[in-house]
Amino acid sequence: MRPLQFFILILSLLGTMLRGSAEEPGRLERDFKDPPVTLKSIPLWHMNGELTTKEIVSQLESSRNVSGFGGVAVLPVRHTKPEYLTNDYFARYGDILETSKRLGMSVVFYDDIGFPSGSAGGRMKEQFPKDVSYRLEKKEWDVEGPCDWTQPIPEGTFMGGVALNLDSWQRLDLIDAASDGRISWQVPAGEWKLMIFTCVNAGDRVDYLNPDSVDRFLSLTYDQYYKRFPNHFGSTITMSFFDDISIRRWGGTEWTPRFNERFEKRYGYNPVTLYPALWHDIGPDTASARIALHDFRADLLAEGYPRQVNEWCSAHRIRSTGHAAGQYHPQPSFLTGDQIKFYRHCDIPMIDSIHYYGHGRPGFKLTSSASYSYDRPLTAVEIYGNYKAFDKQTLYRSGMELFARGANFFLPHGMWYDSETVRIPPLISHFSDEIGPELGPYNDWSARSSLLLRGGRHVSDIGVLYPVATMQAYAQFGKEEQKHPGLRKPETTDFNRLSDLLTGDIRRDFTFLHPHILDEKCRVDGATLHLENKINFEQYSVLIIPAVNVIHWSNLEKIRKFYEAGGVVIGTTELPTQSAESGHDDDVRETIAAIFSTASANEHGYAKRTNEAGGTSYFVPSLDKHGSALAAALQDAMPVADVRFGQDAPQLEHLPQSGSQPPANKKHTGMLSYIHKIKDDHNLYYFANSTDGPIELDVVLRGQLSLQSWNPHDGHITDVDHATVIDHGVACTKVRLKMKPVQSVFFVEKR
16 A cells, blocks of 8 residues: 555544544544544444345444444355345445445445455355465375486476485475476485475465465455445445455465465575475474475465455555454464564454453454554454353453553454344344443443544553564474464463563563564664654663574674663573574574573572673573563663552463363453553553452553543543652652553543
8 A cells, every 4th residue: 555545544534533632622532522433343243134124224223323333344144145246235235335324334344255255255266266275285205215216296286396315404406307297316325205295276265375366356356346336435435354364274284386486586596495394304494494484475475365455445445454363373374474474464453352251362462563563553353253251341351451452443243133143152232131231331432442542652662572483483284283273382482471471460561573573674772772663663672582492683683783782682481592594593692692691590580691881681581470580670671661550460360372262270360451652742541450359559650741530431531640759760650540340541641
């Protein structure tokens, strides 16, 4: 999307908020007290029944006037009648658009039937069979040479043949031995593993990795809607929504026939001799080979479906949003390819809060960090889907935790056209006896919170390196693990735990920094690391390297520069010994030795080292239950926190990430969390108490501030009593924070 187009689109969405703060004095306060419909949540509306004009009008009027929703995301399912994409179906869709226009509601264009996106209701495979998904297959033989060896090339697109010497790790490209559908080779002396790789057309959804295939999918869906309703795009229809994009099928081996061609165009060499590393240990180059292939596949995914959708949306006056499958899990290689890079070409990165309260919670900051890194003012959430245990308190408990993690736009899951047949709970509509009466207050609460949290600049002193290279180096095809593919990770992996500790226990906010963001958008300026964005620029005093055994050499060079300029670097659990690029392992080990102390941990649980410029490193060998050693290191490094909580703040019990079922013996609990943003040069702080107990404690905010309390539950705005205190020579503001169970509040700097 061109910068001007993106700016115009975002202004259209945030117009109410921007007018209130910059153009009309008092408008922000009025909108907070009485939120406009444009700020309210937009539920997914499952069209599971026989659609009629009368019922469509009735349900839309109730969703606005009774439930207080701001629009609907229309989700066709296999039970939708008339049949998806028929003329009668489009006639009923037209009823939805015209009624929504009359009511001042928005429509989110859900881009397929059911989920995941990419099938066009079966039309993709029927009309474009060569443009549906592929998997990478391998056949192999253990051969002792010398001997003559010949094998037919299996069916599919031939990707290459490789000979791997099991003694020397030498790898040979067998392309010259391939002809007439066979590979015939004179095997030299030694033990060899001979492999043939093919790409096999096997799916029913679009090849997400191929932009040309995605364009053909768009012709079956997006173009069909636009052809019939052009005047509603950019007015009633405000955005598109894609769902559950992933490369998870077939054990994560989803591939594309043009992989080698596109890899060689970018990097100048054919990657086929790297392929054996996807299944096997190939010696010293194993990690770098896997990273090269997985990282490029992640690029193809990001530049495939999300980018093509984004470009279509830009050309048709709407924004793109959507999410990948399992975008919160620690291992991205079999799901999104890369949990941050996936959103590089998406207007509104989206979190999927699904299955149960607490599920995926440690990984939600990955998506909001993508928004921060790519300077996106909105982070959406598909929220509450498949929550089997659900009550009206969960509306707020889950929602406020997501607001504190950077979300600012909710799409509840959801409304059901036939409310007697809810196939995925819960029912969130006026038809629900328990939830229905709460939806009006809920939508006012979420609208007020969204009003303040959209746009502006996120404030964080801490950057955390996203350890995607270590995850990619571990990702191996064909490895039998009785785990969800998103949970297949090195045993020392700690960045999800680190996320929970920093958010809900230590309570020092942070941003995950992707390796390419650290390289391309972060600048060292003395003891500060600057994320250089036009709007969401951030300034980090501390950089944390979570447990990794592999790191990009370019990242480590910048980290050393930061440390030598006076910056603070903290390593946790495991320090890297390998480079993500071949040939730099020794450089990595030498640089780590130059930054970190080899001494044992002190009585506080960390080993510390300083340099002449004031740079300081800490190694925290263990993240204990409540992160006491990490908290001590942060306190030593940065004694004046941006936000500091007093005694008696509740502690969070971190539960390891699980699949779609909740933990067997324990229950996720609430937390006290916060987010700090600056909008129009004014500070605002959002505090969320999702626990079952009241909160009353002091909070110290860095800087001298005159504050008001803005209560999103009832719209009341009151002055806050405060005192100026000096903390390590820095003037700070101390306020008393009082919250009931499952309650949130804003402290907003007076205007």
